[in-house]
Amino acid sequence: MALPLPSFPMRTLSFFSGVLIAAFAMAGTLGVTPVAAQNNSLKSTASTEQVRAELMAYAPQGVPVGQTGALAGTGASVAAGQSTQEAPVWVGLQLTHAPHWHTYWKNSGDSGLPTELEWTLPPGVMAGDIAWPLPRKFPIGQLANYGYDGTVLLPVPLTITPEYKPSAFSNTLDVKLKASWLVCRQECIPQDAEFALQIPLRSSTALNGSAFEAAFKSQPQQVEGAHRIELRDGGKRLSVRVEGLPSALQGQVLEMFPETPQVLLTAATPATAGQAPTPSTWSQRWDGKVWTADFPLSPDRSESPSMMPLVLVSGGQGWRAEVPVEGPWPAVAQAATVSPALEAALKANADSQPTTAPPNTAVPAATFMLALVGALIGGLVLNLMPCVFPVLAIKVLGFAQHAQDKRAHRVSGLAYTAGVVLSFLALGALMLGLRAAGEQLGWGFQLQSPAVVAALAVLFTVIGLNLAGLFEFGSFLPSRVATMEAKHPAANSFLTGVLAVAVASPCTAPFMGASLGLAVGLPAMQALLVFGAIGLGMALPYLAASWLPAVARMLPKPGAWMIVFKQFMAFPMFGTVAWLLWVLGQQSGIDGAAALIALLVALAFLLWAVGLGGRTRWSMTALSALALVLLAGAIGPNVVKPMEEAPASASVSTGQRWQPWSHERVAQTLAAGQPVFVDFTAAWCVTCQYNKKTTLNNSDVLAAFDAAKVQTLRADWTRRDPVISAELQRLGRSGVPVYVLLAPGRDPVVLSEILSVADVKAALGRI
Template identity: 70%
Template sequence: MNSMRRLSTPLIAAFFVAASAWWTGANAQNHSQSEVVRTDQVQATLLAHAPQGVPVGLAPEAVAGQPLWVGLQITHAPQWHTYWKNAGDSGMPTELQWTLPPGVMAGDIAWPVPRKIPIGHLANYGYEGTVLLPVPLIVTPEFKPGVMADALDVKLKATWLVCRQECIPQEGEFALKIPLRSSTALHGAAFDAALKAQPIAVEGAHQVTLKDGGKRLSVRVAGLPARVRGQPLDLFPETPNVIVTAATLAPPGQPLGERDWRQQWDGDVWTADIPVSPDRAESPERMPLVLVAGGQGWRADAPVTGTWPVINPVAVVSPALEAALKANAGAAAPVLPAGTTAVPAATFALALLGALIGGLVLNLMPCVFPVLAIKVLGFTQHADDRRAHRTSGLAYTAGVVLSFLALGALMLALRAAGQQLGWGFQLQSPAVVAALTVLFTVIGLNLAGVFEFGHFLPSGLATLEARNPVANSFLTGMLAVAVASPCTAPFMGASLGLAVGLPAVQALLIFAAIGFGMALPYLAASWWPAVARLLPRPGAWMDTFKKFMAFPMFGTAVWLLWVLGQQTGIDGAGALLALLVTLALVLWALGLSGRARIVIATISIAIGAFLATTLGPNVIKTVEPAALAAEAPDARWQPWSAARVQTVLGAGQPVFVDFTAAWCVTCQYNKKTTLAHPEVLAALDAAKVQTLRADWTRRDAAITAELTRLGRSGVPVYVLQAPGQPPLVLSEILSVADVLGALKQLSLSR
């Protein structure tokens, strides 16, 4: 009994110190870098293509034969677009800034052919749908990866302008690891398609001639393929601010106006007569031109003959774009939590009450049960000691409240620094999940009697519990918060969503109210003598009860191992499982006596060190989620994106969104019961509702932003929305009646 309590002080304290240090360092280094950045308008993904691996230590001629590409893939929401290298009248091209190891260089963007996008009296050159902007990486002999290095680190800061009728400048930071010794060809088809969309260089006697005093250009391009001769071609000059981008193609024989242009074939030579823009900002000596037919492009680099008229200096940004940017300055801001705003006193009081009740209900969440076992053991131990009982209750309350305050302050600080985080963010880290798995495994082994700390710890540390019972209760409260915080109880969701937009003092008061509500039952029990008299007297039965309590700990470790598997894949979960077995062997061996302890412990520690070195990196290395990505197009639950929601609503179909996470026990319970109930599924089908699932198991800025927009900061969250109506947020503890009632309300309003 005492050994289990002694366990809590050194082990839990070490866990929280390590977890806090890891989170601080990770956020300082990564600054929200990932492979995917999502906004309401686009999804931008950093991809790599290295079918023969990274060419390391090869001669230059050998390196040239091994393709190594990276690229930014942008998927646009319907009616939105980004821009080509020459954006046209009112855009800006996408810019990529690479951070690469010494000896690795990035080439230029291999721009796919664009399309002309008319906007009123203007025209832009850009991309809709999905486009990949490939960039070659050049690995020189100066690239010297370390002996233990297994990947090429690629970092990218990208900026793009996405427009519909309004324009929103956006940016994202991306990080990607390309394995050095294995093939990376998952996105080969996307790169092949993008590279095939490159314009093909055309050799020939090309010419651009100024005429009409520099007001028009006469263009001649020779050498185009015979199969396109006689066909009309689309023209895209690479040099911006020279021609009238929105010029109208005039029919043959019709006189040309100031904004008209004409094209025709002179045998095998394509010719055009194009108006020069009155706002011309360039006087090029050569004009690279891209001609497109049927999605295929050809590039002709033509010299310019004649003298350009003198031009007046103009702004770098066109007047049309400048007006659009000013009109959308608010939308241009990065997606951040709501600003700190004052709320009425009555609203704040209700938020505090909701937080208090939510904290109380947290004690009923399955994820908290294992820690309650520790408190039950503590209560039975002090059943006859009223003073110790009260002291334990106060210390436990302090540990819970201060831990909620610390987590709340950390979340608010990181969000203020630009991190897209929500409540439960710590379990989005594989390192924290692995550390908690180890912690609960060790607690379970201790309760089961596999080892006793007093057998191998210094006597001063082994008797720490006897001298510091307050510290044990305090740290037990910290552990309770560590596993309880990912659960969002009823009444808590709205309070947490409000907290992230309040001034710091008011926000922290809400977090404190949640902690006080969670600790209140134990505080009351510790000060209420009637409760103590109901507890059984200490005796031999407690040893059996103690060993029985090991199984909830092992069950929690299994759940955390499953969560880790969602983040790092089967390799990560298997690696941690092997390390846990080795850890159990080490703890058992250290409890032996005599020569066997020295021999077995030495061997087991050596095995553990070897496995930690070889398998350890797999435990914290995240992998691309595949479960939802591999769903069939007609699967019931499709992966969520803001663009998909708008597409479905635009088609006149309602949407039901399940915001969930593997580490959220409430989410999993609702998923297996209410959301899988035949009556619910039949009602969703009858109402023709498209069901989407937003998986927040890992950090996802787009999901965090959407939760913030809905006034929530944690999961579960369930949203039903019909076209033209505001979203309806359902209860966190979801019942069949809740869903059926919401669907009935939906049908009445349609």
């Protein structure tokens, strides 16, 4: 008697592929995760190679809605020395500069432009001026600039007027900002970005309080007195007199920063003791309690102010004096929109920059063909990933079943290939579309969604239980539905290809990272060709086998071994579920993983019950279905609820080897002269975990890190992080793993995705 041939039911794939498609669509619509739906759709950060910018808010007493006496002060009042606490709501742009780069103060000096902020606020809310922190002087050759390096916050007070009347359903004050700045080293690069932020109306906002308090302390204090500026030497020099400074400053050397641009000679140097004034030097002295200075005018002067605000700085503290000018000004030089020095710097920068293709432009044919070959090879290597093996093992049963049916074999191969290629194209198009809409996404983004991870865990549990023999679909489905697989074997193969892509795409492999990184910057058609090449590479082994008769003849004939093999293949399925539960635990915490385990047990109970016979079947099915519904309502939300992150100060100790990655930590470490190794990883990335166990935790590698005094940082991309996504894009990658070694004064070194001890030690030996 012929034994029944086991096969994977098309009905299971059909149903759960629909669940997965819905989960993917929801992930794309809602920003991939529930947290993203609430926060990450608003971009509060922007990063370039030179600057990381972040929009921040500070409202320790909340937003005073409907309080007529709670109007915020303006930037001018703060600059005039009034208390910064007059403004109950503050927003600000924090700029973190890469080493040796700087942006500019309100008076940028000879060759810069001040940072500009353009706000979009609800009716009844007004933004004041920037409360500029104390600047520093940057001499550059014969020029000098005023500005900031390191990290600086530019705070701005908000005025909440009685006319601000949010709707009853509004919980936030929506703030939008368009900012532009000029960042310079020896060359200058204009940059701009748009930001958005939501400030809670009914709770305090003090997460960034320390940054704002530091900015407030860096504000100059107002000095009152009979100050005076006199024009001398035929209007070529200014004599400055400032009274009322603290007595502790008497006898000290002060730095002077004029707020009015293009008046004084910014690059003037202090005169030595006893030196006569020259056209390029300035001098200062104390006449009792009065500070006086003699300063040359700029030959390119374009302003003739009657009042000159001056900021005097000593020891990190500042004082501001509004000084009237006495005497007639000489004729001014012709005003220029951009100073000649800045224009020359921008032109030199443009000439020195290598010509690169702007985003979404075609690349040379040779480069594009290399990307296609790399994508094809990367797709081939995906078949070796352990997350793909359980799905491909299902097809082994199909191979054996159709070993003597050449036509069925070929149809199955074509259908499987179509499922794989079209799925890669669909995921690629979704990612490109979301990125074009402004989302910071990378390849594998679907497994950053707890909903998608949970759906895959449910799907693999059902597959495993079916393969183990716990239930058969034919026992509770109508006969017409139960025979659909026999009538539509091609659809079964197609959906198997879809499933294979769903679990394989996050497993980036050698040659694949660079190709995907290139693809996201190509025109849509070329980018989709790269994604299609990855799918073709993944499906190629099965496609070739289905069309080569020699492979079919090598397969064993159908028999009893297939039942044993079918039951054995349930265990890789359950192993995949265990991996997915671990991934979910990294996203939703132990409560989310435990909730999904309980729901999977309840689902298994239901599937067992519907396979029973007689009256017992109906009573047990009703009981198990009720239990599943009650559990889903009680603990189901925990599955997709994002885990709250502990503050970095509480979760990371200074001596811990792998510190969390951030732009600030990289910049600070490099500025201290220490190399940095960054591991861009994710819990759902199998290659990442393999490299971590075999290489990054290797004692020889750790000893090499210590010998080279390398700071090791880890950028965890398990959950969606737009900042990490942007950094991966800057490195020319679109997924993880990515390993980067940085050393002061050197270009970043990106290592291979399949990491070895020898690779890491060789890279460390070159720094």
